[in-house]
Amino acid sequence: MKVGFYGHVRQYHNIKAEIDAKMQEVLESGEYVMGPMLKRFESEFAAYCGMRYAVGLNSGTDALWLAFLALGIGPGDECITTTNTFFATAEAMWIVGATAVFVDSDPKTNCIDPTKIEAAITPRTKALVPVHLYGQCADMKAIRAIADKHKLFVVEDNAQAIGARGKDFKIGELSDAVGASFIIQKNLGTFGDGGAVVTNNPEIERIVRKLRNHGSDKRSVHSMGYNSRLDDLHAGILSAKLKHIDEWNDLRRKWAARYTAGLKQARGIVLPYEVPGYRHVYHLYVIETKRPQDRDKLLKYLNDNGIDAKCHYPIAIHQQQGYPWGKGARIVGPLTNSERNAACCISLPMYPELTEAEVDYVVAKVLEWDKANS
Ligand SMILES: Cc1ncc(COP(=O)(O)O)c(C=O)c1O
Numbered sequence: 332m333k334v335g336f337y338g339h340v341r342q343y344h345n346i347k348a349e350i351d352a353k354m355q356e357v358l359e360s361g362e363y364v365m366g367p368m369l370k371r372f373e374s375e376f377a378a379y380c381g382m383r384y385a386v387g388l389n390s391g392t393d394a395l396w397l398a399f400l401a402l403g404i405g406p407g408d409e410c411i412t413t414t415n416t417f418f419a420t421a422e423a424m425w426i427v428g429a430t431a432v433f434v435d436s437d438p439k440t441n442c443i444d445p446t447k448i449e450a451a452i453t454p455r456t457k458a459l460v461p462v463h464l465y466g467q468c469a470d471m472k473a474i475r476a477i478a479d480k481h482k483l484f485v486v487e488d489n490a491q492a493i494g495a496r497g498k499d500f501k502i503g504e505l506s507d508a509v510g511a512s513f514i515i516q517k518n519l520g521t522f523g524d525g526g527a528v529v530t531n532n533p534e535i536e537r538i539v540r541k542l543r544n545h546g547s548d549k550r551s552v553h554s555m556g557y558n559s560r561l562d563d564l565h566a567g568i569l570s571a572k573l574k575h576i577d578e579w580n581d582l583r584r585k586w587a588a589r590y591t592a593g594l595k596q597a598r599g600i601v602l603p604y605e606v607p608g609y610r611h612v613y614h615l616y617v618i619e620t621k622r623p624q625d626r627d628k629l630l631k632y633l634n635d636n637g638i639d640a641k642c643h644y645p646i647a648i649h650q651q652q653g654y655p656w657g658k659g660a661r662i663v664g665p666l667t668n669s670e671r672n673a674a675c676c677i678s679l680p681m682y683p684e685l686t687e688a689e690v691d692y693v694v695a696k697v698l699e700w701d702k703a704n705s
Pocket of ligand 1: 391416417419420462488491512513514525526
């Protein structure tokens, strides 16, 4: 059997009529950039998030750095995050000229460990940037409390957890701004690139809206800005998909539960941890081998058996060659957990359109390897 890592084409086929209708509507409208479909999707997405504003952009990376710019973050400022995340979290800080400060992650959730943050705060610290890694919220209550105590901004990197929530908080309500990504492989992904800043702050919304369009909010009147607009075709695709996001996240949770039930007897691997009361939306289902030296062996075994397992992220940012590329960077304390996560992680296939037979096949192959090697 072959099990792919993504189900993009299956997803398209399942809701083809809805997506095709939206694309047709945009094509027939004659308005493809900053048109009515973008406006419509922005209000639908803001409503879905339970927030006042969403500004459509061309990527999740831009969402982060445009939010930083809107908050006045730039050279001389520091932002605190983790290194076991996608590169763009730190890259966005470097794009605006800020220093990325890295602290360790929580050993169970792999999100930022709030108990490590205060030691990294200096008079230059401007923002905390938690990543809702793999589809589970970081501990936003603890993060907000630290931000309040030290008068810091909070920008949530929510590339991976649209539709997730904490036990008694939702994404966005405890921060200044949220950066969302709509690149195809995310839980809400268009057939290409896309992103958004989501916020309750009208000033952030106003500035990001202007920056994304060459510093312009009035025809022919410009100030310094960029071109980072979400195209109407993508907005239409996302509008069609948004109606299904909760049902798709439920399916991801169902497959995660099936993986967890099937794999709990394995001796050589650690399964994902779900914080009680949180809605984890399993952008990725990430297991870890107990021994780092086993990771590549298990990964190869799965790949050799037709299973497209991958790693997110096998080289932590501070371990990438050339780090930090002449940019401002500071590591505070040992990064033991982030390094373990990078060394041991394997992402099993995870998407709503998986079948029971595919999940069971993956479980069987992991168990087969585990029995022979643990
Ligand atoms: C944690 C994280 N942050 C930021 C990004 C950047 O998003 P994009 O690829 O849309 O620029 C991604 C994904 O690609 C991500 O996973």
